[in-house]
Amino acid sequence: MIERSLADWLAYLEQLHPNAIDMGLDRSRAVAQRLGLTRPAPRVITVTGTNGKGSTCAFLASLLQAQGLKVGVYSSPHLLRYNERVQIAGAEAGDAELCAAFAAVEAARGDISLTYFEVGTLAAFWLFQRAALDVAVLEVGLGGRLDAVNLVDADLALVTSIGLDHAEWLGDSRESVAFEKAGIFRSGKPALCGDPLPPQPLLDQAAALAAPLLLRGRDYDLRVTAEDWSWSGVGPRGKGLSLQHLPLLDLPMENAALALQAYALLDLPWHAGQIADALRCTRVIGRLDRRNIQWQGKALTLLLDVGHNPHAAEYLARRLASNCPRGRRLAVFGLLADKDLPGVVTPLLDVVSDWAVAPLPTGRTRPAGELQAYLHNCGAQVVVYADVASALQGLCMNAVDGDEILLFGSFYCVAEALGWLARHATGDGQDGFAG
DSSP states (O other), X not given: OOOOOHHHHHHHHHTSSSOSOOOOSHHHHHHHHHHTOOOSSSXXXXXXXXXXXXXXXXXXXXXXXXXXXXXEEEOOOOSSOGGGGEEETTEEOOHHHHHHHHHHHHHHHTTOOOOHHHHHHHHHHHHHHHTTOSEEEEEOSSSSTTSGGGGSOOSEEEEOOOOOOOXXXXXXXXXXXXXXXXXXXXXXXXXXXXXSSOOHHHHHHHHHTTOOEEEBTTTBEEEEOSSEEEEEEEOTTSOEEEEEEEEOOSSOHHHHHHHHHHHHHTTOOOOHHHXXXXXXXXXXXXXSEEEEXXXXXXXEEEEEEOOOSHHHHHXXXXXXXXXXXXXXXXXXXXXXXXXXXXXXXXXXXXXXXXXXXXXXXXXXXXXHHHHHHHHHHTTOEEEEOSSHHHHHHHHHHHOOTTOEEEEXXXXXXXXXXXXXXXXXXXXXXXXXXXX
């Protein structure tokens, strides 16, 4: 038998199931049973939400690893390498490990058809179960109730935020989205919600399961000033806890606060300095990801953000409004066809002076001409480019010292920008840039 490379496996998995998304747990559960998969770790934390899942998982991993715990993190999608999706003890899974896991799932599934995401989830669980983890942090791919990650009963279930996205799967109201996301709650197990105004179905599900529900603004909260931020919450036996004068973070502090409340419930060591350091050192590529570069003698700032729905755009606009660049703020923007164009663009019109739009490298892209027409009708200055890389290079050429270039709208957009950055990192600041 010829061994497949990781690239071969991924190409194979993409055509394994007739639909890219096929919600439901029955098929995955049957294969998990054949694989003998039970729990990926003694403690499992599952994270869902419209936005903020990735940074919340990263904060959790940092806090747990600071205590010497062996942590596995499963997340999606990836930006440059599939390996990003499966991390064990702070390191991405290697090609050989992933190939072995895919082969195990393939051998077990028989005639059961699985989607790309379902195979990937089972493969991650297979690797985690063999890694002798202390904690597994699992990011839901879509929704919650019917997502393959929900095969595992969570000891802590976290909902970061509730907004509108993926309406064809989750419904077109916050109530329907909340119902799907509350599907990760388990009977008698703590549930946490970082949305300050959770819809009633989420509250109803927690009550029906007798799941202790901790809400932001009621059971835990944060306060942010121009100099620092503070947190207050509860420990595992209801004891009040607090942290003062925490350093401001690049990533959303709302998500850090949620991760802190989850950590507080685990009855682990509580050392303020250690906690502050763990949060401060947390980074997530492509999420409020600020990079200072020198391009042909000009000092520029690049800000990469994968935000692609109205909720994310509104948050991004608030952060940008509070942090003005020395020069102009320019934007490279691409969007998938099924996303809410007015909802994503409108919040940012007042904080961006000039726009460059481009198609994304997928058949699901919204045509750049549509983006241009909409922005033009909004009174924005906009130029069309053939692709994201050309748009980024064009803005770097036209920018002046002190300008900031925002790249947002899709994981595809940020991935293209990261590829461009890697190709042009010459280190001499002449023909390319020095970062």
